């Protein structure tokens with residue numbers, strides 16, 4: 603089974619206020635509620651690609667109940683969220699207008715006993731399961747929270763994927779994640795330098811490999827991605843050109859694409875191609891792209 607973890611999910615309240623006037627009464631032109639979180643995005647794309655997954659994470663309060671219902675009934679994805687006794691799942695406001703404004707909620711406090719419950723839940727994973735850890739760590743947990751979770755399952759043969767930045771990512775490397783997916787910015791921040799050439803990017807990826815990561819997928823936004831595989835070979839894949847509607851979730855879709863490639867036994871270059879196609883399809887769509895769009899992108903991919 604594939605599990606995705608979202609420590610701090612959110613109901614995204616997306617409203618369109620074309621002529622926003624601060625300090626005045628404004629009327630909304632359209633509104634949507636979306637089920638936000640990087641792990642959730644990965645699960646949505648996996649479903650598009652024909653793979654079942656289970657969403658894990660913490661929810662709380664009435665917004666948490668609505669979130670859970672949305673994942674189950676609306677997205678039709680399985681979940682095993684842990685319900686916190688206090689606080690509420692955050693609501694993130696995304697205000698569309700002449701300019702996009704985002705106001706993110708705080709989210710509930712995750713106490714030590716709640717975190718232990720998550721560790722116990724992960725102990726129930728079985729050999730060959732896939733665990734995808736995506737996104738930042740909430741402020742009520744320490745930056746080594748992902749590392750602690752991986753420590754609790756280190757005896758098992760779980761395929762671990764980490765899509766995180768900074769210390770949260772670095773501290774997971776001793777647990778030998780099968781895949782990490784930094785974007786170029788995140789890679790530059792890790793090494794405190796700007797990376798101009800493919801060689802420089804690969805050199806940094808090799809250093810992360812030395813620290814324990816098996817496969818390193820560096821996403822380069824509109825320029826596609828570079829994969830350094832566990833046999834120290836690298837592959838590059840350019841992305842198609844297109845009109846970006848909303849690039850949020852492109853990285854999550856890319857992770858799902860790569861894992862779908864792994865699950866169907868594809869060669870590294872084909873996994874990379876599917877990953878880039880899934881990322882671009884989402885960048886060119888509102889929300890996470892549908893499978894038809896991913897297939898269209900894959901067929902049109904430029905050769906490198």
Ligand SMILES: Nc1ncnc2c1ncn2[C@@H]1O[C@H](COP(=O)(O)OP(=O)(O)OP(=O)(O)O)[C@@H](O)[C@H]1O
Pocket residue numbers: 784785786820821822823824825826827841842843844846849850851852853854855856877878879880881882883885
């Ligand atoms: N403007 C774009 N044009 C074409 N493809 C894109 C574009 N932006 C992203 N993609 C595709 O999506 C992949 C992941 O994008 P990106 O590098 O922006 O990830 P990210 O920064 O981790 O995204 P996220 O916001 O989801 O965390 C890219 O490798 C590429 O395949």
Ligand SMILES: [Mg+2]
Pocket residue numbers: 765785853854
């Ligand atoms: Mg990302």
